[in-house]
Amino acid sequence: MKPGQADAFEAAAAQAVAGSRAETGVLHYDLWRETDGERRYVFNELYTDEAAIEAHRGSDHYKAFGMAARDLAAGRPEIHVLSAIDVAD
Amino acid sequence: MKPGQADAFEAAAAQAVAGSRAETGVLHYDLWRETDGERRYVFNELYTDEAAIEAHRGSDHYKAFGMAARDLAAGRPEIHVLSAIDVAD
Numbered sequence: 461m462k463p464g465q466a467d468a469f470e471a472a473a474a475q476a477v478a479g480s481r482a483e484t485g486v487l488h489y490d491l492w493r494e495t496d497g498e499r500r501y502v503f504n505e506l507y508t509d510e511a512a513i514e515a516h517r518g519s520d521h522y523k524a525f526g527m528a529a530r531d532l533a534a535g536r537p538e539i540h541v542l543s544a545i546d547v548a549d
Numbered sequence: 550m551k552p553g554q555a556d557a558f559e560a561a562a563a564q565a566v567a568g569s570r571a572e573t574g575v576l577h578y579d580l581w582r583e584t585d586g587e588r589r590y591v592f593n594e595l596y597t598d599e600a601a602i603e604a605h606r607g608s609d610h611y612k613a614f615g616m617a618a619r620d621l622a623a624g625r626p627e628i629h630v631l632s633a634i635d636v637a638d
Contacts, residue, residue, distance in 0.1 A: 470634060477635045492631035502631055504593060542581035542591055545559060546566045 461499070465532040469501065472528035479521030480505070485512020487549060506544060550588070554621040558590065561617035568610030569594070574601020576638060595633060 461469055473491050480489040488506035493499060507513050516522055529537075550558060562580050569578040577595035582588060596602050605611055618626075 474635060481637070488637070490636040491634040492636065493634050495630045495632050501634070502629075504636075540591075541584045543584050545580040545582050545590070546563060547579040547581065547593075548570070548577070 461501070462532055462534050469529065469532045472525055472532070473501070476521050476525035479519060480516060483512070483516055483519065485509065485515055488547075506547060550590070551621055551623050558618065558621045561614055561621070562590070562592075565610050565614035568608060569605060572601070572605055572608065574598065574604055577636075595636060 470491075477489055477491055480486050485508045486505070487508060488504060490504045492502040492504065494502070505516075507516065559580075566578055566580055569575050574597040575594070576597060577593060579593045581591040581593065583591070594605075596605065
């Protein structure tokens, strides 16, 4: 995160979180932040299937957040793809 | 993870997940696994407060899993402490 941009980032993220949770294919869409070190933000997202991921990426709130975050973030997002082994709904 | 130990690890983890979810101070206790690369396992845990974390660490299932995982894992766990910015219950 660029210095001083946390509040703006969280405001933009709140829009993305609300919009994403309303999507039928989204099971989890949560925002966390590291408490120390680089204090990176972490989105934890769970989708019903690949089609739901595609639908999410096509959504207005996803695109709007992508543009906003580009100006606020200090670097590109790091994406880790995980499968749910034992994840509660 | 040491080669060939994924099933044993997931069996031991299932015990820890079940026991942890039964703890009053545990809100989230989920197990994920990277789909590629090192294929690391990721526990995503959310507690009500510091006392709940301490209670968790004192539990029999936590200790039992720690011993089992030590023999199965290829290295020490990497712990990232995050605060919930916008996390659904």
